Amino acid sequence: MTASIPDISAPSQLEPDDWQAFREQAHRALDAALDHIQQRPEQPVWQEIPDRIKKLNDTPPAAGALLEDIVQEVRDDILPYTLGNTHPRFWGWVHGSGTASGVIAQMMTAVINANMAGRDHAPIYVEAQVIRWMQTLFSLPAGASGIMCTGTSSATLLGLAVARQRAVGSDVRRHGNSANPGLVAYCSQQAHVSVVKAMELLGLGSDALRSVPVNVDYSMDCTAFEEMLCGDLQQGLKPFAVISTVGGVNTGAIDDLVNVNRVCRETGTWHHVDGAFGALAILSDHLKPRLEGIADADSIAFDFHKWMHVSYAAGCLLVRDGAIHRQTFETSAAYLQNETRGLAGGGPWPSEYGIDLSRGFAALSVWFQLKEMGTEKLGTAIYRNCLQAKWFGACVTQSTDLELLAPVALNIVCYRYCHAALSASEHNDLNREIVVELQCRGIAAPSTTSLNGVAAIRVCIANHRTRKADLEELLAATKQIAKELLSTHYSQRLT
Numbered sequence: 001m002t003a004s005i006p007d008i009s010a011p012s013q014l015e016p017d018d019w020q021a022f023r024e025q026a027h028r029a030l031d032a033a034l035d036h037i038q039q040r041p042e043q044p045v046w047q048e049i050p051d052r053i054k055k056l057n058d059t060p061p062a063a064g065a066l067l068e069d070i071v072q073e074v075r076d077d078i079l080p081y082t083l084g085n086t087h088p089r090f091w092g093w094v095h096g097s098g099t100a101s102g103v104i105a106q107m108m109t110a111v112i113n114a115n116m117a118g119r120d121h122a123p124i125y126v127e128a129q130v131i132r133w134m135q136t137l138f139s140l141p142a143g144a145s146g147i148m149c150t151g152t153s154s155a156t157l158l159g160l161a162v163a164r165q166r167a168v169g170s171d172v173r174r175h176g177n178s179a180n181p182g183l184v185a186y187c188s189q190q191a192h193v194s195v196v197k198a199m200e201l202l203g204l205g206s207d208a209l210r211s212v213p214v215n216v217d218y219s220m221d222c223t224a225f226e227e228m229l230c231g232d233l234q235q236g237l238k239p240f241a242v243i244s245t246v247g248g249v250n251t252g253a254i255d256d257l258v259n260v261n262r263v264c265r266e267t268g269t270w271h272h273v274d275g276a277f278g279a280l281a282i283l284s285d286h287l288k289p290r291l292e293g294i295a296d297a298d299s300i301a302f303d304f305h306k307w308m309h310v311s312y313a314a315g316c317l318l319v320r321d322g323a324i325h326r327q328t329f330e331t332s333a334a335y336l337q338n339e340t341r342g343l344a345g346g347g348p349w350p351s352e353y354g355i356d357l358s359r360g361f362a363a364l365s366v367w368f369q370l371k372e373m374g375t376e377k378l379g380t381a382i383y384r385n386c387l388q389a390k391w392f393g394a395c396v397t398q399s400t401d402l403e404l405l406a407p408v409a410l411n412i413v414c415y416r417y418c419h420a421a422l423s424a425s426e427h428n429d430l431n432r433e434i435v436v437e438l439q440c441r442g443i444a445a446p447s448t449t450s451l452n453g454v455a456a457i458r459v460c461i462a463n464h465r466t467r468k469a470d471l472e473e474l475l476a477a478t479k480q481i482a483k484e485l486l487s488t489h490y491s492q493r494l495t
């Protein structure tokens with residue numbers, strides 16, 4: 001079939017021909033979306049994906065389908081097989097759980113379809129507002145800057161680029177790293193892999209990232225950090241940044257920011273905070289004191305899509321010195337000239353503070369969430385998760401067959417099932433299998449991690465839907481599944 005010649009005076013072919021019919025279908029789709037959220041707790045947290053869904057088609061559809069059929073396909077093939085992070089018993093990795101009103105915010109975002117590179121339009125001021133609110137929350141001084149990005153991985157990459165810019169100046173933009181050998185950075189052994197990736201992407205290499213040992217509570221050993229840094233200075237290396245963590249991904253540990261700040265001040269090192277989820281503990285008056293020193297950091301990376309439950313993807317970088325931030329990314333392209341009036345006004349544009357030119361309007365979802373919930377309610381939800389973790393940790397400690405593997409610093413509990421007859425590696429196998437079973441039976445979704453070689457069931461409660469009863473269910477299911485697995489795998493030894 002040959003494509004027909006388009007009629008250049010007809011209305012857009014990509015718009016509905018019958019708005020009334022479209023409207024009715026759109027309302028039905030919205031109802032389906034809200035039904036899904038409302039009924040999610042009754043469904044399994046996760047279920048195996050059927051092969052028909054995994055099977056990929058080679059050819060994209062040449063002819064379009066009816067909207068209602070596509071919505072139906074989403075209902076049949078996608079909604080039942082999602083990750084589970086909108087379910088009250090999802091505690092794997094670190095995922096936000098979304099909110100019902102997030103649906104509305106995302107819908108409005110689609111309607112506006114803003115390109116957040118720059119130009120003078122209201123959405124730019126919405127992002128600026130979000131950034132300003134965050135600067136206030138973290139008590140950053142006037143002159144600070146910020147940019148929204150897809151997540152903390154990109155925020156950390158941007159933050160370290162700014163740190164390098166401050167250390168070596170604009171040289172690095174022209175000549176790359178070759179004119180500046182010996183740049184090194186520091187983070188704890190518990191730091192997130194995104195820090196390693198950032199070093200790789202900056203061309204500095206992961207060997208230039210020094211891994212600092214941790215204390216028993218998995219926070220950075222600041223004495224070791226200071227010694228490593230001073231040793232490197234004596235060797236003629238150029239320490240340019242330290243990445244501290246507020247809310248480590250394994251155990252929720254918080255590094256001693258005040259101490260890191262002191263070392264940074266004394267040595268002229270940039271302090272970048274990876275606060276992916278933990279930084280937003282600042283929203284809770286109960287937790288805020290734990291983040292002491294964060295206001296003096298040079299840059300802070302964190303996510304709205306984790307503990308603030310904004311729809312993906314919404315991360316943020318804040319930089320104390322906005323001028324150096326801009327120097328790192330500003331460009332001068334002829335077609336991107338600012339004007340004082342008209343659409344090309346309103347500079348400096350966000351594109352001068354990051355990598356992306358075209359960028360989505362994730363800021364609307366953040367703005368919406370903050371307007372609708374307010375900082376108090378959001379902070380309370382965060383604190384509630386920490387209390388739940390504390391309660392769960394205490395239950396683990398009181399159970400003779402369970403062992404708590406790390407102090408509960410924030411919202412993460414690492415524990416395992418124990419049996420005297422099992423070896424170390426059998427314990428590891430058993431506990432990993434318990435997690436797989438919990439997931440495959442659709443009961444709950446913790447994840448696993450390894451602490452000093454010991455496999456842990458890791459429960460990260462960044463979920464506003466979780467109630468105590470959900471955690472009670474996890475406790476009971478852990479023990480039940482453990483007993484079943486023990487009797488299948490090790491029945492001889494247990495008798």
Ligand SMILES: *Cc1c(COP(=O)(O)O)cnc(C)c1O
Nearest residue numbers: 094151152153192194249276303
């Ligand atoms: C999730 C996480 C990251 C990465 O953030 P993304 O938004 O997933 O890119 C970095 N650090 C910590 C501590 C995290 O929990």
